[in-house]
Structure formats: structure tokens, C-alpha cells
Amino acid sequence: MRSVRTVRADGTPVYRWEQSAGMPPVQVVPLDPDCEGEHLPPDHRHAHDFWVLAYVARGGGAVGLDGETVELREGEVHAVAPGEVVAAESLAELDHARAWSVAFTPDAIPSLASISPLTWAHHPLLALFAAEGRRAVVPVAERPRWEAWLAELTDELRHPDRLGARDAVTATLTNILVATARLAPATPIAPDPLVTRVFDEIERTYATKASAGDIARSLGYTPGHLTTVIRQRTGRTLLDWLTERRLTEARRLLRETDLPLSVISVRAGLGDPGYLVRRFKARYGITPDRWRRDG
Structure with a gap:
């Protein structure tokens, strides 16, 4: 696992x-x-x-x-x-x-x-x-x-x-x-300001063609440095979180619409349907079409 x-x-x-x-x-x-x-x-x-x-x-x-x-x-x-x-x-x-x-x-x-x-x-x-x-x-x-x-x-x-x-x-x-x-105790841990900024930027740009490098540079960091810091603080890299957000949007569109994969891949920021299928299967263990049928 x-x-x-x-x-x-x-x-x-x-x-x-x-x-x-x-x-x-x-x-x-x-x-x-x-x-x-x-x-x-x-x-x-x-x-x-x-x-x-x-x-x-x-x-x-x-x-x-x-x-x-x-x-x-x-x-x-x-x-x-x-x-x-x-x-x-x-x-x-x-x-x-x-x-x-x-x-x-x-x-x-x-x-x-x-x-x-x-x-x-x-x-x-x-x-x-x-x-x-x-x-x-x-x-x-x-x-x-x-x-x-x-x-x-x-x-x-x-x-x-x-x-x-x-x-x-x-x-x-x-x-x-x-x-x-x-x-759970009522006192929460203060949010990490950098992680919050990164997540806000991902939310703003995930549906575009923005890369992890683009997001890092827009926040004033080198891609390598920001990736290392985010991985240490969250367990995942900047690219992982960007891809996760895009796949969540792809799942939503698969569930709520009849749009073809060619349209879903673009709207979710994943580019082309072949890339969507590869990333989806690697993340969830099944293809988008099967996920849609079984859902």
C-alpha cells in the first residue's frame, strides 16, 4: 500500500x-x-x-x-x-x-x-x-x-x-x-502562512497551464526550494498538490457532467486526455472511464 x-x-x-x-x-x-x-x-x-x-x-x-x-x-x-x-x-x-x-x-x-x-x-x-x-x-x-x-x-x-x-x-x-x-481539543494549530499562500495560488491557477515552477516563481521562490519546503511541511511536493487539485476537478467533472475526456482534461488543467488517463490511473488505480461507470 x-x-x-x-x-x-x-x-x-x-x-x-x-x-x-x-x-x-x-x-x-x-x-x-x-x-x-x-x-x-x-x-x-x-x-x-x-x-x-x-x-x-x-x-x-x-x-x-x-x-x-x-x-x-x-x-x-x-x-x-x-x-x-x-x-x-x-x-x-x-x-x-x-x-x-x-x-x-x-x-x-x-x-x-x-x-x-x-x-x-x-x-x-x-x-x-x-x-x-x-x-x-x-x-x-x-x-x-x-x-x-x-x-x-x-x-x-x-x-x-x-x-x-x-x-x-x-x-x-x-x-x-x-x-x-x-x-479533539478546541485549540487549533496556527495555519502555516507559506503553505496557505501556496495553496491559494494553486487554487487560483490549477485550471490553467501553470506549472509548479510558475507557481513558485509567482510567489518569489525557486521551484526547487519551494518544492523541498512544501514537501517537508505537508508530505507532498508542490507538483503533487497541483496535480491532486487537478485530479479532484477531473473527478468532479466526471461525476457531474457527460463531457468527454478531451474537454475534462483541458478544464482540469491537465492538458490532453492521454495525460489525464495516465495521472488518474496512477493516483486511483483505475481509468477515468471506469471510475465514471462505477461511480
């Missing part, structure tokens, strides 16, 4: 999401201190371009997040934002614990898939990712329900061909995100 997108100058790998056809972009995995990866540094330091919720049902441990040690305590849910560097050298303490991580991209949820990805960080369902500390405590009475949700989500993802599996995954993830958002 994930592969190395790039490796930062300090050796930190940044993982990307690889979409599987027919299922929402969601994965549930146990927090395993013994998970060895050929790309991981000795302290398991890594980042990713997707979103992660970690829930500790029993036991505890600690991880490093962007250079700070974060304790993982029983009953807590933690939000790990895209671009945040995780150093999991302390996960050995979870040997006798019960914990999971839920990795996803927000467009797994229909209400989020239909809006600009540039606004995801401010959506109420993702409130914990924008809250100070990015952690919350699940009330004791609600913890059995959380374990049931995670078990159900894991089971549905293991049987993608089962009738209604996709809808079941989406519904269960929505329940988890709603419950998480209701627990």
Missing part, C-alpha cells in the same frame, strides 16, 4: 500512498516494533504523504515526532500529519501493548473526496490533525467500540471482493473520524 516517494537529505524516507483499484485508500496495521524495512534508517525514522491515526488500546510506549518525544498512553488516539517525521525507536515498549494505526487519504470519505484537497486540513472531520498536541483520550466507556471498529475495518479490508466491502470501509472510517473529531 505504500512505497518510498523520495529520500530527504538527512536520509529520511518519505512514503507515498499506492492506490489499489476498487477499494478506498485505507489501511489498518498493528504498531509493530519489529517491522523492518529495507528503506528505514536504524531508528525507523520516516515520513509519509498520507494521514495516520494511531490508537493505543492497552499498554503504551513512545515515538519521536519532528524531534520531540511523544508518549503513547492507553486509551489515547494520536494524529500524525503528512510530512511529520516519525522516529519509532521507542516502539519496543509496545511489545506487550495492543495498538493500531489507520493510514488513509481523506478522499476515502465521499464528503472529503468532493472538495478541494487544499482544504482538507481545515475540515471538521480532520479536526484532531489541526489541534494543538494532535492527541485525545478516548473515554473508557467508548473504548470497546473503538476496538470493534478497528476489527471491522481490518476484516473488510482483508476481503475486498465481498459484497459491500467498499461501503463498509468508508462507513467505518467515517465513524472513527467523527469520534476522533469530537474528542
Whole structure:
């Protein structure tokens, strides 16, 4: 479900999401201190371009997040934002614990898939990712329900061909995100001014032929520098975000109109239909025509 997108100058790998056809972009995995990866540094330091919720049902441990040690305590849910560097050298303490991580991209949820990805960080369902500390405590009475949700989500993802599996995954993830958002602290993290400026410029120009380089130069930066900074702060490059916004518009047009791909590709800023098909299939695992038929 994930592969190395790039490796930062300090050796930190940044993982990307690889979409599987027919299922929402969601994965549930146990927090395993013994998970060895050929790309991981000795302290398991890594980042990713997707979103992660970690829930500790029993036991505890600690991880490093962007250079700070974060304790993982029983009953807590933690939000790990895209671009945040995780150093999991302390996960050995979870040997006798019960914990999971839920990795996803927000467009797994229909209400989020239909809006600009540039606004995801401010959506109420993702409130914990924008809250100070990015952690919350699940009330004791609600913890059995959380374990049931995670078990159900894991089971549905293991049987993608089962009738209604996709809808079941989406519904269960929505329940988890709603419950998480209701627990989120009221104090939000201040928006990143540079990321806000970049996203505003993408929103203004995505439907044109503007390139990532054009956007960087319009904001007074070199393309290489701005790409590096945006990747460090959001987990994705400037071009990734520009392409994501264009693909979201392409999906909207596929869903709401009968326009041919030749017109949709131009209106979404993707140039020609061949390029639209390649980018769409790489991102969602299926062609635009199939997505339109199945939608």
C-alpha cells in the first residue's frame, strides 16, 4: 500500500500512498516494533504523504515526532500529519501493548473526496490533525467500540471482493473520524502562512497551464526550494498538490457532467486526455472511464 516517494537529505524516507483499484485508500496495521524495512534508517525514522491515526488500546510506549518525544498512553488516539517525521525507536515498549494505526487519504470519505484537497486540513472531520498536541483520550466507556471498529475495518479490508466491502470501509472510517473529531481539543494549530499562500495560488491557477515552477516563481521562490519546503511541511511536493487539485476537478467533472475526456482534461488543467488517463490511473488505480461507470 505504500512505497518510498523520495529520500530527504538527512536520509529520511518519505512514503507515498499506492492506490489499489476498487477499494478506498485505507489501511489498518498493528504498531509493530519489529517491522523492518529495507528503506528505514536504524531508528525507523520516516515520513509519509498520507494521514495516520494511531490508537493505543492497552499498554503504551513512545515515538519521536519532528524531534520531540511523544508518549503513547492507553486509551489515547494520536494524529500524525503528512510530512511529520516519525522516529519509532521507542516502539519496543509496545511489545506487550495492543495498538493500531489507520493510514488513509481523506478522499476515502465521499464528503472529503468532493472538495478541494487544499482544504482538507481545515475540515471538521480532520479536526484532531489541526489541534494543538494532535492527541485525545478516548473515554473508557467508548473504548470497546473503538476496538470493534478497528476489527471491522481490518476484516473488510482483508476481503475486498465481498459484497459491500467498499461501503463498509468508508462507513467505518467515517465513524472513527467523527469520534476522533469530537474528542479533539478546541485549540487549533496556527495555519502555516507559506503553505496557505501556496495553496491559494494553486487554487487560483490549477485550471490553467501553470506549472509548479510558475507557481513558485509567482510567489518569489525557486521551484526547487519551494518544492523541498512544501514537501517537508505537508508530505507532498508542490507538483503533487497541483496535480491532486487537478485530479479532484477531473473527478468532479466526471461525476457531474457527460463531457468527454478531451474537454475534462483541458478544464482540469491537465492538458490532453492521454495525460489525464495516465495521472488518474496512477493516483486511483483505475481509468477515468471506469471510475465514471462505477461511480
